[in-house]
Structures are given as C-alpha cells and as structure tokens.
Amino acid sequence: MANQELLQKMKDALLACDEDAVIETAQEVIQTGTDILEMISAMGETMTVLGDKFQVMEVFLPELLLASKGFKAAMRLFEPELLKSGTAGADRPKVVIGSVKGDLHTVGKDMVTTMMTVGGFEVKDLGIDLDASTFINEAVAIDAKIICVSALMSSTIAQQKVVLEFLKAKGLRDQFKVMVGGGPCTQSWADSIGADGFAKDAVGAVAVAKRLLAN
Incomplete structure (x- = not known):
C-alpha cells in the first residue's frame, strides 16, 4: 500500500475513533516500512481535529478516549522501531x-x-x-x-x-x-x-x- 494510502487509512481510523483499526494500521506501517515520523505527524494533526470536534460536541468523550487509546497503542508500537536507529545510549539524561x-x-x-x-x-x-x-x-x-x-x-x-x-x-x-x-x-x-x-x-x-x- 502506498504511503499516502496508509496515511489516509490511519487518519480515517482515528476520526472514526476505531481503536482496533488504529492499531491494525500501525502494524501495517511497520510491516511496509512506511515513514513512521511522517505517520506520527499525521496522527497528531488528526487528533487535534478530533479535539476541535469534541469542543463543539461533534465527538463525545467515550469516542475521544477510544481514539486516544488507539493513538497511545500505536505510539508504543512505533517507539521500538524508531529506537532501532541507534539512539538508545547507556547514559540517557x-x-x-x-x-x-x-x-x-x-x-x-x-x-x-x-x-x-x-x-x-x-x-x-x-x-x-x-x-x-x-x-x-x-x-x-x-x-x-x-x-x-x-x-x-x-x-x-x-x-x-x-x-x-x-x-x-x-x-x-x-x-x-x-x-x-x-x-x-x-x-x-x-x-x-x-x-x-x-x-x-x-x-x-x-x-x-x-x-x-x-x-
């Protein structure tokens, strides 16, 4: 799947407040070697949109919490992949x-x-x-x-x-x-x-x- 298609898939999963779909897409990101930093940026922008929708009651708290849980789960999956770049040192401030x-x-x-x-x-x-x-x-x-x-x-x-x-x-x-x-x-x-x-x-x-x- 092309990078842009995965980006859109992740945005759609977050906007739908679908925790399972977010996690599934994050796994696909890792499997396909998609740019994780670009994906994290897109996810952050989408969560901002959700926050704005929450403020005007287009999205409600239970849905927002599901999206947030999915976001956190995806970040936990991404972190080890990013750490493989060799940034993990013995003496970390x-x-x-x-x-x-x-x-x-x-x-x-x-x-x-x-x-x-x-x-x-x-x-x-x-x-x-x-x-x-x-x-x-x-x-x-x-x-x-x-x-x-x-x-x-x-x-x-x-x-x-x-x-x-x-x-x-x-x-x-x-x-x-x-x-x-x-x-x-x-x-x-x-x-x-x-x-x-x-x-x-x-x-x-x-x-x-x-x-x-x-x-």
Missing part, C-alpha cells in the same frame, strides 16, 4: 513530563515523550492533571535534568508559571531546566514566566532539550 493541573490532554505530551525517548532521553511520563509539587517531587526522586510542562488549554496555561514559582519557593530552580509547550504556548509566554525552553512540536522539543543540556 532523565526527563519528567506531564500535563498541568486541570489539563486532561495527552496526545501532545505522548508525542513529545516518544520523540524524546527516541532522541536519547530517559523519559518518565507523570500523566495528566498534575499539581506543581508532583512535577518537582518526581524530578527530584529520579534526578531528572529537565522538567517538561504541558498545557493544551488557555484556561490551564497559567499552571506552567505555578510550577516555576514552586521550584523557586523550594530553592530548586537552578537544579532543573524547565521546558513548556502546548497549543496556547508561545516563545514570548515561555520568556515571560522564566522557562528555559519552548517548543511548538515534538520534534522541536528534542532539539531544544539537547541544546539546554549542551549549555
């Missing part, structure tokens, strides 16, 4: 990542988790709806180098600033590099709250993380 308090979005965070793992980092995904203390406590516990703070809604983006303020209050700000990302985030927002880095997508997040550690 540790990263914690999660979505802020009040934010239940997972897709962007999951894509960053996969791409940073492939890019040579050891990533601990803390999940969603996280207090600032959870980010900090987990980062301390595993001796992380970077804290990635995701916010996908304008109503939750202020929680990224709370995480940074919590770090300062604990006297730990200089111990970690803090990256922010998500739909409403911009470089100017990151600068205004004192974050160390910002990336608009998962591929960019890897480059930013590597630059932060190099500095």
Whole structure:
C-alpha cells in the first residue's frame, strides 16, 4: 500500500475513533516500512481535529478516549522501531513530563515523550492533571535534568508559571531546566514566566532539550 494510502487509512481510523483499526494500521506501517515520523505527524494533526470536534460536541468523550487509546497503542508500537536507529545510549539524561493541573490532554505530551525517548532521553511520563509539587517531587526522586510542562488549554496555561514559582519557593530552580509547550504556548509566554525552553512540536522539543543540556 502506498504511503499516502496508509496515511489516509490511519487518519480515517482515528476520526472514526476505531481503536482496533488504529492499531491494525500501525502494524501495517511497520510491516511496509512506511515513514513512521511522517505517520506520527499525521496522527497528531488528526487528533487535534478530533479535539476541535469534541469542543463543539461533534465527538463525545467515550469516542475521544477510544481514539486516544488507539493513538497511545500505536505510539508504543512505533517507539521500538524508531529506537532501532541507534539512539538508545547507556547514559540517557532523565526527563519528567506531564500535563498541568486541570489539563486532561495527552496526545501532545505522548508525542513529545516518544520523540524524546527516541532522541536519547530517559523519559518518565507523570500523566495528566498534575499539581506543581508532583512535577518537582518526581524530578527530584529520579534526578531528572529537565522538567517538561504541558498545557493544551488557555484556561490551564497559567499552571506552567505555578510550577516555576514552586521550584523557586523550594530553592530548586537552578537544579532543573524547565521546558513548556502546548497549543496556547508561545516563545514570548515561555520568556515571560522564566522557562528555559519552548517548543511548538515534538520534534522541536528534542532539539531544544539537547541544546539546554549542551549549555
């Protein structure tokens, strides 16, 4: 099957919120040697479309959860294939990542988790709806180098600033590099709250993380 046909098949499976079809298509992607990074990008765009449909009640929560489960399952299948490129090193800098308090979005965070793992980092995904203390406590516990703070809604983006303020209050700000990302985030927002880095997508997040550690 041609690359474009598989891309469309995956988009259709996600838009139909068909978890089984998403997984089946992901397996086909691997078997046919289709460009996995291109597929992940297409999947991310499609999940954004689904999120928009959810906002206007064209898609409902049970359907969105099925699509999200399929997305995560596909990413788990893709990750070992991407790691075969030789990025898995013995000494991988540790990263914690999660979505802020009040934010239940997972897709962007999951894509960053996969791409940073492939890019040579050891990533601990803390999940969603996280207090600032959870980010900090987990980062301390595993001796992380970077804290990635995701916010996908304008109503939750202020929680990224709370995480940074919590770090300062604990006297730990200089111990970690803090990256922010998500739909409403911009470089100017990151600068205004004192974050160390910002990336608009998962591929960019890897480059930013590597630059932060190099500095």
